[in-house]
Amino acid sequence: MKVVITGGAGFIGRKLAQRILARGTLTGASGQAEAVTDLVLFDAVAPPDEELTDQRVRAVTGDITDAGLVAEVIDIHTDSVFHLAAVVSAGAEAEFDLGYQVNLDGTHNVLEAARAADGTPRVVFASSLAVYGGAVPDTVVDETPITPETSYGAQKVIGEFLITDYSRKGYIDGRAMRLPTIVVRPGKPNKAASGFASGIIREPLNGVDMVCPVTPESRMAIMSPRTVVECFMHMHELDSTRLGASRAILLSGFSVSMGDAAAAVQAVETNRTRGRITFEVDPQIQAIVDGWPKTTSSAQAADLGFPSDSNIGEVISAYIEDELG
Amino acid sequence: MKVVITGGAGFIGRKLAQRILARGTLTGASGQAEAVTDLVLFDAVAPPDEELTDQRVRAVTGDITDAGLVAEVIDIHTDSVFHLAAVVSAGAEAEFDLGYQVNLDGTHNVLEAARAADGTPRVVFASSLAVYGGAVPDTVVDETPITPETSYGAQKVIGEFLITDYSRKGYIDGRAMRLPTIVVRPGKPNKAASGFASGIIREPLNGVDMVCPVTPESRMAIMSPRTVVECFMHMHELDSTRLGASRAILLSGFSVSMGDAAAAVQAVETNRTRGRITFEVDPQIQAIVDGWPKTTSSAQAADLGFPSDSNIGEVISAYIEDELG
Numbered sequence: 001m002k003v004v005i006t007g008g009a010g011f012i013g014r015k016l017a018q019r020i021l022a023r024g025t026l027t028g029a030s031g032q033a034e035a036v037t038d039l040v041l042f043d044a045v046a047p048p049d050e051e052l053t054d055q056r057v058r059a060v061t062g063d064i065t066d067a068g069l070v071a072e073v074i075d076i077h078t079d080s081v082f083h084l085a086a087v088v089s090a091g092a093e094a095e096f097d098l099g100y101q102v103n104l105d106g107t108h109n110v111l112e113a114a115r116a117a118d119g120t121p122r123v124v125f126a127s128s129l130a131v132y133g134g135a136v137p138d139t140v141v142d143e144t145p146i147t148p149e150t151s152y153g154a155q156k157v158i159g160e161f162l163i164t165d166y167s168r169k170g171y172i173d174g175r176a177m178r179l180p181t182i183v184v185r186p187g188k189p190n191k192a193a194s195g196f197a198s199g200i201i202r203e204p205l206n207g208v209d210m211v212c213p214v215t216p217e218s219r220m221a222i223m224s225p226r227t228v229v230e231c232f233m234h235m236h237e238l239d240s241t242r243l244g245a246s247r248a249i250l251l252s253g254f255s256v257s258m259g260d261a262a263a264a265v266q267a268v269e270t271n272r273t274r275g276r277i278t279f280e281v282d283p284q285i286q287a288i289v290d291g292w293p294k295t296t297s298s299a300q301a302a303d304l305g306f307p308s309d310s311n312i313g314e315v316i317s318a319y320i321e322d323e324l325g
Numbered sequence: 326m327k328v329v330i331t332g333g334a335g336f337i338g339r340k341l342a343q344r345i346l347a348r349g350t351l352t353g354a355s356g357q358a359e360a361v362t363d364l365v366l367f368d369a370v371a372p373p374d375e376e377l378t379d380q381r382v383r384a385v386t387g388d389i390t391d392a393g394l395v396a397e398v399i400d401i402h403t404d405s406v407f408h409l410a411a412v413v414s415a416g417a418e419a420e421f422d423l424g425y426q427v428n429l430d431g432t433h434n435v436l437e438a439a440r441a442a443d444g445t446p447r448v449v450f451a452s453s454l455a456v457y458g459g460a461v462p463d464t465v466v467d468e469t470p471i472t473p474e475t476s477y478g479a480q481k482v483i484g485e486f487l488i489t490d491y492s493r494k495g496y497i498d499g500r501a502m503r504l505p506t507i508v509v510r511p512g513k514p515n516k517a518a519s520g521f522a523s524g525i526i527r528e529p530l531n532g533v534d535m536v537c538p539v540t541p542e543s544r545m546a547i548m549s550p551r552t553v554v555e556c557f558m559h560m561h562e563l564d565s566t567r568l569g570a571s572r573a574i575l576l577s578g579f580s581v582s583m584g585d586a587a588a589a590v591q592a593v594e595t596n597r598t599r600g601r602i603t604f605e606v607d608p609q610i611q612a613i614v615d616g617w618p619k620t621t622s623s624a625q626a627a628d629l630g631f632p633s634d635s636n637i638g639e640v641i642s643a644y645i646e647d648e649l650g
Binding site: 096100133134143145146147148149151154157158161162164165168169171245246 | 421433458459468470471472473474476479482483486487489490493494496570571
């Protein structure tokens with residue numbers, strides 16, 4: 001079967017590709033496990049060469065706002081699409097037009113291409129906690145109203161409604177899930193306000209001192225890369241009639257305080273030289289983070305068997321194994 | 326000031342135009358009442374000639390999916406837009422592509438054109454109770470979750486989120502309101518499932534016998550044409566900071582049973598020969614109507630001073646006065 005991952009050169013897209021290749025099969029049109037024979041990593045940038053050594057995988061580099069190209073990549077033989085490509089939060093806020101072009105028009109292109117395929121492709125859409133904004137409760141639950149207060153959040157909400165409507169019409173078999181903040185992201189620090197949540201683990205393990213810009217008591221809803229990849233797999237494999245009329249669900253994050261994260265970094269078994277962690281509150285970042293939910297708890301995701309994290313020590317150990325090994 | 330009404334040749338669009346012309350002013354960029362000097366009725370069809378006798382009004386006939394044309398109609402001098410144009414519920418369900426082109430891309434065109442205007446145009450968007458679907462409560466309130474189960478409903482929700490996001494960015498000063506079923510619509514019966522709610526009043530007053538396809542106990546949330554026009558005016562004039570982060574609000578409908586509507590038609594003072602009303606349940610229509618809210622009640626709309634109807638007899642008298650004059 002043919003599988004396309006948009007955003008396939010990104011951090012999560014590449015991990016998902018590795019997981020699909022390792023497993024070798026996904027549920028196909030027959031409703032049975034079928035061998036994945038063609039896995040396309042579609043992205044604006046090329047993935048590292050090491051992602052392309054498997055003969056089942058190939059990369060297509062191009063623009064998701066190009067409907068013709070998207071229709072070539074997601075052609076009539078496509079069985080499954082994981083739609084992860086997006087201009088991220090700060091980017092969509094800074095570049096309004098680009099955000100709508102990629103996150104709205106691009107998503108529409110993906111859905112139209114999937115609709116034109118033979119059969120009814122499964123389409124798994126990466127949504128975000130950014131659909132909640134303003135005075136969100138400490139714990140976001142299934143019933144929490146959708147109130148985006150960023151362009152990124154609005155675009156993700158719109159994507160969810162499109163996924164649901166195209167599915168209701170039988171054009172695709174779509175599913176959308178709202179992801180918590182992914183921790184630990186490897187690589188350089190980025191400018192995301194949530195960047196410190198990865199940095200507080202990543203930097204000390206790289207021997208770099210870390211200044212955490214929020215208090216040790218500050219809590220966030222996080223999900224590890226391993227768990228989010230399992231959520232994508234689980235969402236794809238699920239019988240979508242179990243989702244109900246709305247094809248969008250919330251995922252349960254793991255609530256961790258920055259103080260606990262710092263302690264766990266010091267406690268984890270490793271012979272790496274660790275950088276020091278200090279806390280120096282940046283009032284602007286503290287204010288942003290104080291406005292975020294402290295955790296997300298989805299009874300629906302639990303009922304449907306979605307995994308979540310439960311131990312920051314394990315998240316850190318997995319990071320060491322996967323990224324620093 | 327320049328005002329554009331999309332869907333300006335339609336039933337509500339024309340009534341709104343008459344109301345604006347009669348009043349003569351709207352709140353302009355200065356925050357003060359300004360004379361309306363250029364009122365454009367933009368629609369896919371031309372309005373009747375009698376709507377164009379006032380020298381302040383003109384018609385532009387064309388396609389709202391044509392971004393270039395929309396930018397010509399809503400040019401840089403535009404102060405206010407009332408965006409009513411839409412492919413309606415049954416149409417958007419039957420013609421999926423057309424629905425998205427008009428209701429999503431068309432709305433996007435309107436917002437982009439308004440964004441390009443000098444100043445920050447007020448944009449009033451006609452949304453719908455179709456944003457609620459599935460197992461809706463008997464009384465829809467401000468907190469009722471948004472769960473569209475039609476393409477029309479999905480498109481209206483998406484429009485609301487676009488209105489809110491463009492407003493948050495300061496590109497427009499947008500406002501959206503969810504309209505109940507408008508009763509009494511003049512003219513021929515249409516194929517809308519809700520058509521009987523107008524028909525039960527309109528047909529007997531035209532001397533035509535009416536077979537109501539639902540039980541006398543069946544209730545609906547309705548709003549009269551006069552009241553909906555006042556809601557559009559009120560929404561335009563409102564200081565939008567009073568709306569909060571979301572620019573979309575629910576309007577309060579008037580709950581009326583078909584039995585009460587039938588009795589009021591018989592009781593209203595008129596020397597017209599009345600047709601007979603009988604009730605013959607069509608199980609398919611009854612099932613649809615049973616799934617609709619019995620009423621809508623918005624505390625927010627009440628706080629903000631939006632009018633609602635309260636007397637079916639008055640609604641009928643107004644219909645006689647306005648349409649059967």
